[in-house]
Amino acid sequence: MTLLSTRLLPSITAMAVIVIASNILVQVPFTPFGLGDVLTYGAFTYPFAFLVTDLTNRWYGPAKTRQVVYVGFAVAVVLSLVLADARIALASGTAFLTAQLVDVTVFNRLREGSWWRAPLVSSSLGSALDTAVFFSLAFVGTDVPWVTLALGDFAVKMAMALVSLVPYAGLMNAMKPSGALAR
Structure with missing residues (x-):
């Protein structure tokens, strides 16, 4: 393993842990404040995948970053098939891969602008795509109130995209970018 690929292990590990946790937690309604029909606990964990991708x-x-997404995707789907419902795991994998690759592309196009624009816009677009793909694949045709869950999930993802700017700002300069960034 090269030095650079070794450096990617924390991102790959974080990505897999976030996705697996989210796939388990999306099956658990968020009942505080009577929000069980609108929200699941997975809405609070998954947005951190965008933070990992953007950093x-x-x-x-x-x-x-695409390597991190592909490896994180593979590990998370395999483990999610064991730890979560198969429909959830497959819907999650499809939504994750699509949304994260959009995030990578949009972030890269906006990276030279204001420090906050790239992570906020890419995470917002990725979150919208992830929500639409995941909830429609995972729950359509079931008695799960998936449209209201999707709306609640998306609202939390937007809030988390804003909140995630704080750790992003603190961590983005923690490491210097590695040489010329390969496109």
């Missing part, structure tokens, strides 16, 4: 993109560029 990895900032530090290593889009080519290495």
